[in-house]
Amino acid sequence: MEETILVGDDLMLGPPSPLIPPDIASHVLEGVELCDGILKKLFLCLQVHDIEPFCQDELGLYRRCAEERDKELRGRIQESERKLGQLMPEEHAKERAVQLQSEVTLLERRLILASGIQGMEGFRQRWSLHGRLQDTKKRLEALEQGLEKRKEEKRNIQEPQVKKGWRFWQ
16 A cells, blocks of 8 residues: 655645635634644644655644635635625625625636746646635625525515415305
């Protein structure tokens, strides 16, 4: 059986960690394991041993912790955007949606420009931009879902539901 040796670049296999908007950061980060203790152990190991093959346990633990953390953060960010779409004033929510859409357009353009950069630097830029682009699209989608749910709730309030009952008379 072959043994796989992890290196630092193996931490870049999945999407990058999400960028958390400052206005919802306190809510999103509350109670999330940030993996900072594991990261400190990894850096200490790298300082002592100077190369990755001697820090396999730390690399594996950090990768697993970071994947779980990022998955939880992405879910919380999307849920926060959905709630904002429902609860913040409609004009502000629409303004936020326009802002997110312009950010998506900007990231798409930057990704196109980064495709011309070769080597490891080009890979890192494309990897980072692609992850940010996907996260921003999902945030926009969640915000729009919140706005749509708001509209549905307004319609339900405006149209009183009349219960139709069937009675069988004898």
